[in-house]
Amino acid sequence: MTGAATPPDQDPRMRGLPASALPHMHAAARAIRDGAPARAEQLLTAVLAGTPDHPEALRLFGILRNRQQRFAEAARFLEQTLQQRPDDTAALSDMASALYGLERKSEAFEHWREACRLRPDFALGWFNLGRNLQQEGITGEAVDALREAVRLAPDMLPAHVLLGDALVHLGRFDEADASYRAALKLHPANGDAWRGLSNMKTRPLSEDDAARLQEALEHPAARPPDRIAMRHALGKLHEDRGRHAEAFDAIARANRESQSLAAWNRDAFHRLVEAVAAQDARLAGDGDTERGREAIFIVGMPRAGSTLVEQMLAAHPQVEGASELPDLGVVLAAETARRKKPFPAWLGEADADDWARLGHDYLQRTARWRSERPRHTDKMPENWLYTGLLRAMLPGAIVIDARRDALETGWSCFKQQFYRLPHFSNDLHDLAAYLRDYERSMDAWRAREPERVVLQCYEDLLADPDTQIRALLDACGLPFDDACLHFHKVRRSVRTASAAQVRQPLQRDTARAERYGSALDPLRHALADPDNR
Structure with missing residues (x-):
């Protein structure tokens, strides 16, 4: 030039x-x-x-x-x-x-x-x-x-x-x-x-x-x-x-x-869920039940009370509330790229050493959340899809399934804007199909490992917080601490749409779906149809 x-x-x-x-x-x-x-x-x-x-x-x-x-x-x-x-x-x-x-x-x-x-x-x-x-x-x-x-x-x-x-x-x-x-x-x-x-x-x-x-x-x-x-x-x-x-x-x-x-493809997602479940039986863990004990995963549907559960746990002096961490998905995506084979096709090929390596990768990526307290929460709702493979990757981790009434959850998701597109919540039939895929998967994993996969119902938490919080802490292997009953006083960064709500005492009047009458009939019918996909 x-x-x-x-x-x-x-x-x-x-x-x-x-x-x-x-x-x-x-x-x-x-x-x-x-x-x-x-x-x-x-x-x-x-x-x-x-x-x-x-x-x-x-x-x-x-x-x-x-x-x-x-x-x-x-x-x-x-x-x-x-x-x-x-x-x-x-x-x-x-x-x-x-x-x-x-x-x-x-x-x-x-x-x-x-x-x-x-x-x-x-x-x-x-x-x-x-x-x-x-x-x-x-x-x-x-x-x-x-x-x-x-x-x-x-x-x-x-x-x-x-x-x-x-x-x-x-x-x-x-x-x-x-x-x-x-x-x-x-x-x-x-x-x-x-x-x-x-x-x-x-x-x-x-x-x-x-x-x-x-x-x-x-x-x-x-x-x-x-x-x-x-x-x-x-x-x-x-x-x-x-x-x-x-x-x-x-x-x-x-x-x-x-x-x-961008339209959600519920049939493709259902095939993914089925493929993950099929691979789960082939996972080769090493039985190290201490690896991952530092992590408490809170999974489930968005708008189902997971932020509330995390806030209660984050009030405990042994637990750091880390909010929605991308790290588990990042570790699995990196392994998918390394193997040059789509997820979840490679899951059954990974041996115990592979899963230990991936588990240590996750723990290293999240170590900063345990710099002051020995344990941390990971509240990425969509991690429910990985609950089964966590058995091999982080066998010591607790998985809490934060669940709410299906109609209330569905309506709450429908009215919440999610920025990642396509998203299942933009259509009532897609939403019902996603919710049922999640529930069936988590029910199966909890039946297999009831001590490791714990159900926490939102409505039960509202009805009897003292009993429920004590049971939740016990499931996580944590001694009771009175601060967990006063979770709304915890000073921390809450990076979800519930940031304002969890800074208030429990509000028992949270049901909204029935006020919409027949407008939500498509969601009701889709949730009642076991073949809806």
Whole structure:
């Protein structure tokens, strides 16, 4: 590539590039932003052909590889940038993203913190630090970083929303409310902000909010995800005011729109459940009943009381409440990739040494949750699918099946927005099929190992909390502690939609489904049909 040198008044990051390369660099940045990786790669390759090892071109290549989740390659490009520009705060932040993707999380946070130290006015650096601290459950420090991002860049919409989320998780609801409403001042149709306000379930939205929601639904900048979130929020508002027909209509419309974006395949999921169950009989454990004793898995359907169970256990001085951890799924996905064979086809091929290795991988990944207390909870509801294979992987672990009345669970899931699509909760028949697959599987695993797989019914917990909490602690091998009866006083980060509810004493009047009458008949009938799939 030839041309005159970069003019001195141009972006200093481009210094050393010929002027003819500048359009290529700007076009590559736009291509990365717009999701056109092939075009970006072509442009950057051309730039580096004429100016090998230029640090900014290498950095853009690193960003491209991060977007493609090719993190090892991203790290190599960004390392070359940092060798030339060790104090480049943007490159440090980009390198942190690559390291985080490579599971080198402590190094990633060192890079994010260094970027903020070198350039305290770098709002995006503080945002990236706060966002990833929040992702790791380091919520207090995340709030501090996100507050700094908002202070430096008051118009950074995602920072206001994420700050609101972090404050909710800490139980600081007045501050969270203010943060979400600051986001709505910037963008009245921001679905994430409305979702955050609505998910503070103990703080109903106002009639003024209802009017603003209706206006926001017509806003020209409202995208489908925004409208879905706003319709869920509107449904919650109507339910709080006893307007059940309007509530059902808003929630059903939200779910239809979600379903149109990505439809759940209940038959494929049923085949997966059946395949996992078929492989379970072939698992080769080593009988080490101590491995995994540190872990207490809380599984089941969303909105069935699992956060409440975790909050009660987290009040115990021996238990750290870690919330919804992705680690078990990550360990199994990595093994699936290593074997180059789809899950669950390889399960029966794994020997006792393999399962011990995978169990130790999980325990190593989650070790930070046991730095102050010897045991931790893992409250990822969907881990119920792995209950059988945990017998070989972590035979000492307790699995608690948090279960609630099926109709109440189904309705509560239907009205809760879930961000991962496709999702079973967007259709009442899909929801019933998923719920029955879960119940049949857990019943079979509990019948096989009743001391290791423990049923905890939500309604029983509400009716007699003292007896139920004592039995729960005994099942987990924990001595009784009176603090568990006063779980709502526990100060911890709760990173689920029940963050507000579990900070209150038990509310016994939680049933809502019957108020919807015949509107829920499709769910009732699907739940009653054993062949519904």
